[in-house]
Amino acid sequence: MTAASQAVEKMTSLQAINLALHDALAADQNVILFGEDVGDKEGGGVVEVTKGLSSKFGDERVRSTPIAEQAIIGAAIGAALAGMRPIAEIMLMNFTTVAMDMITNHAAKLRFMSGGQTSVPLTIRMMTGAGFANGGQHSDFLEAWFAHTPGLKVAIPSNPADAYGLLRGCIEDPDPCIFVEPLGIYWVPGDPPLRGKSIPLGKARVARAGTDVTVISYGKQVNDVLAVADKLSGDIKVEVIDLRTISPYDEEALLASVKKTGRAVVVHEAVKKFGIGAEIAASITEKLFRQLKSPVLRVGGKYCPVPFSQPLEAAFMPTAAEIEGAIRATLA
Amino acid sequence: MPNTQGAKANRPPREVLVELYRKMTLLKQNDERFRAVIKSGRIIGNYYSPRGQEVIPSAISCLLKREDYVCTIYRGIHDSLAKGVPMKLLWAELSGRATGSCKGKGGPMHITHPESGVMVTTGVVGSSMPIANGLALASKLRGDGRIAVAYFGDGASNIGAFHEALNLASVWQLPVVFVCQNNRYAEHTKYEWGTAIDQVAKRAAAYSIPGVHVDGNDPLAMYAAAKEAIERARAGNGPTLIEAMTFRFHGHLLGDVDAYMGQGEKEGWMAKDPVPAFRRWLLAEGYASEAQLKAMEETIASEIEEALNFAMSSPYPEIDELRRDVYAQELPQ
Numbered sequence: 284m285t286a287a288s289q290a291v292e293k294m295t296s297l298q299a300i301n302l303a304l305h306d307a308l309a310a311d312q313n314v315i316l317f318g319e320d321v322g323d324k325e326g327g328g329v330v331e332v333t334k335g336l337s338s339k340f341g342d343e344r345v346r347s348t349p350i351a352e353q354a355i356i357g358a359a360i361g362a363a364l365a366g367m368r369p370i371a372e373i374m375l376m377n378f379t380t381v382a383m384d385m386i387t388n389h390a391a392k393l394r395f396m397s398g399g400q401t402s403v404p405l406t407i408r409m410m411t412g413a414g415f416a417n418g419g420q421h422s423d424f425l426e427a428w429f430a431h432t433p434g435l436k437v438a439i440p441s442n443p444a445d446a447y448g449l450l451r452g453c454i455e456d457p458d459p460c461i462f463v464e465p466l467g468i469y470w471v472p473g474d475p476p477l478r479g480k481s482i483p484l485g486k487a488r489v490a491r492a493g494t495d496v497t498v499i500s501y502g503k504q505v506n507d508v509l510a511v512a513d514k515l516s517g518d519i520k521v522e523v524i525d526l527r528t529i530s531p532y533d534e535e536a537l538l539a540s541v542k543k544t545g546r547a548v549v550v551h552e553a554v555k556k557f558g559i560g561a562e563i564a565a566s567i568t569e570k571l572f573r574q575l576k577s578p579v580l581r582v583g584g585k586y587c588p589v590p591f592s593q594p595l596e597a598a599f600m601p602t603a604a605e606i607e608g609a610i611r612a613t614l615a
Numbered sequence: 616m617p618n619t620q621g622a623k624a625n626r627p628p629r630e631v632l633v634e635l636y637r638k639m640t641l642l643k644q645n646d647e648r649f650r651a652v653i654k655s656g657r658i659i660g661n662y663y664s665p666r667g668q669e670v671i672p673s674a675i676s677c678l679l680k681r682e683d684y685v686c687t688i689y690r691g692i693h694d695s696l697a698k699g700v701p702m703k704l705l706w707a708e709l710s711g712r713a714t715g716s717c718k719g720k721g722g723p724m725h726i727t728h729p730e731s732g733v734m735v736t737t738g739v740v741g742s743s744m745p746i747a748n749g750l751a752l753a754s755k756l757r758g759d760g761r762i763a764v765a766y767f768g769d770g771a772s773n774i775g776a777f778h779e780a781l782n783l784a785s786v787w788q789l790p791v792v793f794v795c796q797n798n799r800y801a802e803h804t805k806y807e808w809g810t811a812i813d814q815v816a817k818r819a820a821a822y823s824i825p826g827v828h829v830d831g832n833d834p835l836a837m838y839a840a841a842k843e844a845i846e847r848a849r850a851g852n853g854p855t856l857i858e859a860m861t862f863r864f865h866g867h868l869l870g871d872v873d874a875y876m877g878q879g880e881k882e883g884w885m886a887k888d889p890v891p892a893f894r895r896w897l898l899a900e901g902y903a904s905e906a907q908l909k910a911m912e913e914t915i916a917s918e919i920e921e922a923l924n925f926a927m928s929s930p931y932p933e934i935d936e937l938r939r940d941v942y943a944q945e946l947p948q
Binding site: 351355360363367381385395398401402433 | 684686715716717718719720721725727728729734735737738739742744745746747749750751752753754757763775776779780782783786788805840939941942943
């Protein structure tokens with residue numbers, strides 16, 4: 284296979300995440316990985332995202348754990364305090380709830396409460412997302428909780444290349460990072476990453492340039508928004524911004540875009556009320572009120588637990604029709 | 616009086632016994648001075664006095680190396696001091712000054728000083744244990760010989776973190792010592808009312824690790840139990856749970872009127888105050904002279920005054936500190 288053909292070979296986000304973990308483990312002895320079932324004896328993860336890693340790097344550095352999220356995050360915090368670069372996997376984002384003390388009272392605050400004497404360079408990975416018939420306790424996007432906690436950083440990729448780069452960025456970051464892996468991108472092929480390159484946290488990406496309305500999104504919904512933008516391209520020029528990092532978010536990039544378009548829509552899968560969209564809408568409104576041509580609109584999950592029944596679950600999630608409707612409403 | 620069980624030849628050497636007493640006296644005097652200063656209004660804050668529990672961290676710290684790790688809890692100033700946190704940094708932190716070990720940003724419940732091995736002081740019951748496991752895991756992976764000690768109270772043995780941490784430490788054979796300072800009360804709740812087993816140490820059996828029930832007010836017994844556990848951890852033979860029986864003399868929170876205690880219960884324990892008891896024993900057994908101990912006590916008292924004066928004459932942190940140490944990179948204004 285030639286280098287050129289390799290460069291264009293598609294890869295899924297699941298494969299890109301596996302590759303990022305592989306490359307991080309290979310690059311730095313201080314990187315260790317643990318979580319439920321991550322070892323190859325346990326199948327390399329329930330969807331095989333860590334497959335092959337314990338075989339290559341050994342059971343000491345890639346460890347399966349008991350189902351004990353407090354113990355997992357606590358051990359990761361302690362190892363990070365001692366100068367290692369742990370990557371802790373919490374199988375599903377909902378299961379962070381049983382480790383919230385460790386994440387929000389400890390990982391997030393130890394640097395500040397110690398006056399900068401200690402730090403927690405820790406990456407916590409987790410998958411989640413509605414649309415997979417997993418019901419109310421296996422599907423939530425809870426990024427607003429973490430973003431609302433000073434001391435944590437939160438990244439959510441929308442494609443394989445970003446999944447690789449952002450995960451490497453989180454692992455290299457000196458602060459605790461929440462890395463969310465949307466199920467809705469796991470098995471979708473895309474352009475492969477630049478191996479060895481991390482994407483700096485806090486920088487957004489213009490996924491599609493446009494002049495009429497700015498749509499800000501992250502995770503799987505970026506792809507949904509791009510599809511709508513494509514459909515509307517004949518009469519509306521939509522600029523799509525992929526936030527990539529939720530906290531800290533790239534306010535500069537958002538404001539630059541909205542200054543140009545005068546219109547903004549925020550789209551995410553998490554429930555709309557009290558969500559990231561509210562923060563972004565408020566921020567844009569505070570800073571650009573007089574330049575806005577219409578109110579900043581939000582599209583998000585419905586305000587209910589994620590339902591099981593297929594038609595309910597589909598209606599829970601932000602739909603293409605809702606995204607299109609919001610875009611059109613800003614132009615009305 | 617300490618229980619002088621065992622042959623005299625098995626006792627720690629004279630210099631260790633004297634150092635153990637020095638630490639106990641330091642913790643006792645520090646606590647007495649701090650309570651007086653709080654009551655005078657010169658320092659504002661909540662205080663969870665460890666008075667009465669001095670023997671436990673003093674004995675353990677005599678056995679730890681400076682680079683060994685400690686994670687402790689809000690009633691943990693004795694643990695930090697015994698491990699070697701400098702008194703000036705401690706007092707400046709207790710009073711919220713910029714010169715404190717944590718620049719005044721942590722306070723009494725979050726004393727941290729990695730140079731002394733004090734990595735975490737948590738205000739959350741039980742949370743010292745899962746983190747100590749991670750420090751121990753790093754030691755194990757690096758083979759650097761360091762061990763970790765997690766201090767906690769009897770109340771913490773009923774929270775999930777205790778059980779998750781002991782299980783993982785056992786499964787991974789981590790070099791960690793779990794030290795339960797059983798002072799008989801979880802905040803205001805009697806041990807028996809909230810704990811479904813008569814000894815915390817028995818819970819070790821559920822995790823296939825040694826569980827040791829020891830008189831935590833007896834310096835020799837405490838030292839012996841700690842020595843065995845620390846040697847086990849250092850040799851790579853895994854964790855130990857020590858339940859050290861003790862009593863707190865000043866309730867849960869300073870100002871506590873102890874209405875929930877039995878009549879005369881606290882008074883009974885205070886009459887058996889382990890610090891003067893050990894002093895009498897050291898003199899009776901000829902390990903130290905009155906003049907030597909008196910000089911030691913006076914030195915400690917003057918060091919405390921010096922630390923207090925240092926703290927009181929130190930500035931408060933700048934307001935810009937709100938933007939610092941949230942992340943590695945300072946936040947913009």
